[in-house]
Amino acid sequence: MVDLDTFRAETRAWLEENCPPGARGPGQTPIGSRSQSMEPDTKLWLERMADKGWTVPTWPREYGGAELGNDEYKILIEELKRINARTPLTGRGVNYIGPTILEFGTDEQKARWLPICARGEGAWAMGYSEPGAGSDLASLSTRAVREGDNYIINGRKTWTSDASYCDYIFVLVRTSPDKPRHEGISLVLVDMHQEGVSVSPIPLLSGASPFCETIFEDAIAPVNDVIGGVDRGWTVGKRLLQFERSTHAGINISGSQGGRTEESRLPELVAKYVGTEQGRISDPVMRTRLTQHEMNTRAQQITQRRAIAELQSRAPGFTSSAVKLTNALNIQEGDEILMDAMGTHGYRWDTSSGATEEEVASLKKWLYQKSLTIAGGTKEVQLNIIAKRVLGLPD
Ligand SMILES: Cc1cc2nc3c(=O)[nH]c(=O)nc-3n(C[C@H](O)[C@H](O)[C@H](O)COP(=O)(O)OP(=O)(O)OC[C@H]3O[C@@H](n4cnc5c(N)ncnc54)[C@H](O)[C@@H]3O)c2cc1C
Numbered sequence: 001m002v003d004l005d006t007f008r009a010e011t012r013a014w015l016e017e018n019c020p021p022g023a024r025g026p027g028q029t030p031i032g033s034r035s036q037s038m039e040p041d042t043k044l045w046l047e048r049m050a051d052k053g054w055t056v057p058t059w060p061r062e063y064g065g066a067e068l069g070n071d072e073y074k075i076l077i078e079e080l081k082r083i084n085a086r087t088p089l090t091g092r093g094v095n096y097i098g099p100t101i102l103e104f105g106t107d108e109q110k111a112r113w114l115p116i117c118a119r120g121e122g123a124w125a126m127g128y129s130e131p132g133a134g135s136d137l138a139s140l141s142t143r144a145v146r147e148g149d150n151y152i153i154n155g156r157k158t159w160t161s162d163a164s165y166c167d168y169i170f171v172l173v174r175t176s177p178d179k180p181r182h183e184g185i186s187l188v189l190v191d192m193h194q195e196g197v198s199v200s201p202i203p204l205l206s207g208a209s210p211f212c213e214t215i216f217e218d219a220i221a222p223v224n225d226v227i228g229g230v231d232r233g234w235t236v237g238k239r240l241l242q243f244e245r246s247t248h249a250g251i252n253i254s255g256s257q258g259g260r261t262e263e264s265r266l267p268e269l270v271a272k273y274v275g276t277e278q279g280r281i282s283d284p285v286m287r288t289r290l291t292q293h294e295m296n297t298r299a300q301q302i303t304q305r306r307a308i309a310e311l312q313s314r315a316p317g318f319t320s321s322a323v324k325l326t327n328a329l330n331i332q333e334g335d336e337i338l339m340d341a342m343g344t345h346g347y348r349w350d351t352s353s354g355a356t357e358e359e360v361a362s363l364k365k366w367l368y369q370k371s372l373t374i375a376g377g378t379k380e381v382q383l384n385i386i387a388k389r390v391l392g393l394p395d
Pocket of ligand 1: 125126127128129130133134135136158159160161162371372374375376377378379380381384
C-alpha cells in the first residue's frame with residue numbers, strides 16, 4: 001500500500017527539480033510527430049517524464065508507464081497543475097490507440113507498440129470516417145485483402161485530423177465483405193511513411209485546417225498489426241471510441257490527461273462588454289445565463305471527478321458518451337454567452353477590421369468549438385447511445 005502523503009511529497013520534489021521553466025504555462029504540447037520540431041524545454045520535459053513513466057502514468061512499467069493507482073494518479077495531476085506544468089505528451093497514441101492495444105493487443109503487439117506511444121516516437125492519425133460512412137460507421141468500404149503476411153489496403157478516409165504530420169494511422173478496414181457488415185471489419189495499424197498512403201489537407205473557410213483526406217492505394221500493413229483479431233474490429237473500434245470520448249470528456253485516465261488548464265476568463269470578459277453596476281454585471285439576463293453556466297461548469301467538474309473515482313477499468317464505458325456530450329454542450333454555451341456579450345465586436349474576422357486579437361480569437365474559438373458536438377460521434381449519436389445503453393430505453 002503506497003503512503004499517499006509520501007507519494008505527494010516525492011512527486012512535488014521531483015517535479016520541482018525536473019520540470020523546466022519552458023514547460024510551465026502556455027506553450028507547445030507535443031503529439032509525438034517526427035516531422036514537427038519541439039522547443040528544447042518541451043523536448044526535455046517529454047524525455048524526463050517518459051523516463052519516469054509519467055507520460056502514461058497508469059500503464060504497466062514494462063510498456064513505459066509507472067503503474068500508478070487512481071489515488072496516486074490524482075495526486076500527480078494536482079501536483080502538475082500546482083506548478084502550472086503542461087502535459088508532456090498528448091494525442092491519439094497515448095489516449096486512443098495505446099489504451100486499446102493495452103486492452104486487446106497480444107503480448108507481442110504490446111511490447112512493440114506501447115513503448116512507441118509512451119515515448120511519443122511517432123504521432124497517430126485516426127482512419128475511421130469515410131465519405132459514405134460517418135455516424136453509420138459500419139457501412140465503411142475501405143478494403144483490406146490478405147496477401148501472404150500482409151494486408152493490401154485500398155480506400156479513402158476523410159476528416160483524418162492531423163494526418164499531414166502523423167507517422168502512423170489506425171484504420172478500420174473491411175476484411176470480410178461477405179459477412180454481415182458489423183462482423184467483417186478489422187482494426188489495423190498502418191505506417192504512413194509508404195508509397196501507398198497519400199494525404200491531402202482539406203482547407204476550411206478560415207484557410208487553415210487540421211483535417212485531411214487520407215487515401216490508401218495498395219498500402220501495406222502486416223497481418224500481425226491487426227488489433228484484437230481479424231473481423232473483430234467493430235468491438236475493438238467501439239472501445240477505442242470510448243477512449244476518444246472519455247478524452248474529450250476529461251475522464252480518460254488511461255492516457256496522458258492532466259497538467260495545466262486555462263482559468264475561465266468568461267465572467268471578466270462578459271463584464272468588459274456588458275458593463276457593471278455596483279460590482280455586478282449590469283444586464284440581468286446575461287447575469288443569470290452566466291451564473292447558470294458557472295454552476296453547470298462546477299457540476300461538470302464534479303461529475304468528471306466522480307466518473308474517474310468510480311472507474312473500474314482504464315476508461316468508462318457508455319458513461320463517456322454522457323460526460324462528453326454535457327462537456328461539449330457546456331463549452332458551447334460559454335462560447336454563445338461571450339459572443340452575445342460582445343455583440344458586433346464579436347463578428348470581425350481579423351484585426352485589420354479594428355477587432356482586438358482577443359475578439360478574433362473568441363470568434364474563431366466559437367466557430368471551431370461547434371465541432372465538439374460532431375467529433376468523436378455527433379450529439380444525436382451520443383443521445384442514441386445514452387438512451388439505449390445507459391437508460392435502457394427500447395430501440
Ligand atoms: C473536429 C473533428 C475532428 C474529426 N477527426 C476525425 C478523425 O481524426 N478521424 C476520423 O475518422 N473522423 C474524424 N472526424 C469525423 C467525425 O467522426 C464525423 O464527422 C462524425 O462521426 C459524423 O459523421 P458525418 O460527418 O459523416 O455526419 P453524418 O453521419 O452524415 O451525420 C449528419 C447528421 O445526421 C445526424 N445523424 C446521423 N445518424 C443519425 C441517427 N442514427 N440518429 C439521429 N441523427 C443522426 C448526425 O447527428 C448529424 O447531425 C472528425 C470530425 C470533426 C468535426
